[in-house]
Amino acid sequence: MNPLTAAELLAVWEHSLNKSQLEKAITLLAAACPEMDAEAIIQLPIGERDAMLLQLREWMFGSRLVNTAHCPQCTEPVEWENRVADLSTPPKPDLNSSDAFHLKVSEYELHFRLPDSNDIAAALKKNDDQAARNGLLRRCILEARHADRPCDIGSLPAAVLEKLSRRMEKLDPQAEIRMELTCPSCEHQWRILFDIISFLWADINRWAENMILTIHELARKYGWSETQILELSPVRRQMYLGLIRP
Numbered sequence: 001m002n003p004l005t006a007a008e009l010l011a012v013w014e015h016s017l018n019k020s021q022l023e024k025a026i027t028l029l030a031a032a033c034p035e036m037d038a039e040a041i042i043q044l045p046i047g048e049r050d051a052m053l054l055q056l057r058e059w060m061f062g063s064r065l066v067n068t069a070h071c072p073q074c075t076e077p078v079e080w081e082n083r084v085a086d087l088s089t090p091p092k093p094d095l096n097s098s099d100a101f102h103l104k105v106s107e108y109e110l111h112f113r114l115p116d117s118n119d120i121a122a123a124l125k126k127n128d129d130q131a132a133r134n135g136l137l138r139r140c141i142l143e144a145r146h147a148d149r150p151c152d153i154g155s156l157p158a159a160v161l162e163k164l165s166r167r168m169e170k171l172d173p174q175a176e177i178r179m180e181l182t183c184p185s186c187e188h189q190w191r192i193l194f195d196i197i198s199f200l201w202a203d204i205n206r207w208a209e210n211m212i213l214t215i216h217e218l219a220r221k222y223g224w225s226e227t228q229i230l231e232l233s234p235v236r237r238q239m240y241l242g243l244i245r246p
């Protein structure tokens with residue numbers, strides 16, 4: 001994986017306008033990882049995919065993450081700040097061990113894999129959260145047995161799916177990053193899910209809008225082409241801008 005050049009990032013941004021968040025993430029990673037094909041990127045476990053997005057975020061915009069959430073109790077805006085390293089979970093347990101993807105709950109035995117971007121896309125199509133969650137879990141079950149006999153994945157008890165969900169979280173802790181927030185005005189505490197895709201895309205949007213403006217100003221003043229301006233280092237672009245802005 002490589003950091004994107006300004007020209008590459010602007011192309012990804014333009015390409016992804018009107019695409020879903022998921023497609024944006026895949027397009028971005030495909031541009032950053034020429035060594036991987038799109039299908040391989042789609043099939044990455046979510047935690048691995050998100051760790052790559054965090055790494056890209058750090059390369060492109062630094063490691064400081066600042067965002068605002070609204071207190072669910074009093075609607076007061078609460079600003080939170082993290083560093084990329086705070087959101088990176090420790091290395092995963094040994095995913096290669098033969099029983100990592102094998103779960104036994106009383107008489108049930110499951111073989112499963114971790115959810116990937118296709119599974120998330122399918123889950124997002126469901127309106128009901130519970131149906132989406134269970135559908136996601138079932139998609140990842142490769143084989144289910146009950147009392148040593150193959151059994152229907154659709155009829156697994158809720159308790160078995162719950163255990164499966166917890167095992168998946170343990171195996172792929174980077175997939176769901178939660179943060180504890182405390183409201184400064186009413187002291188209400190709550191947890192939020194950190195969504196790297198929308199966070200990173202907001203950065204990219206801001207960056208692209210600024211870049212278009214920069215290209216416009218420099219081209220108008222110096223007559224340089226868009227390509228020439230994109231090829232300048234960020235420091236030079238900033239310095240030339242400083243010279244022409246009042």
Ligand SMILES: [Zn+2]
Binds near residue numbers: 072073076183188
């Ligand atoms: Zn509050």
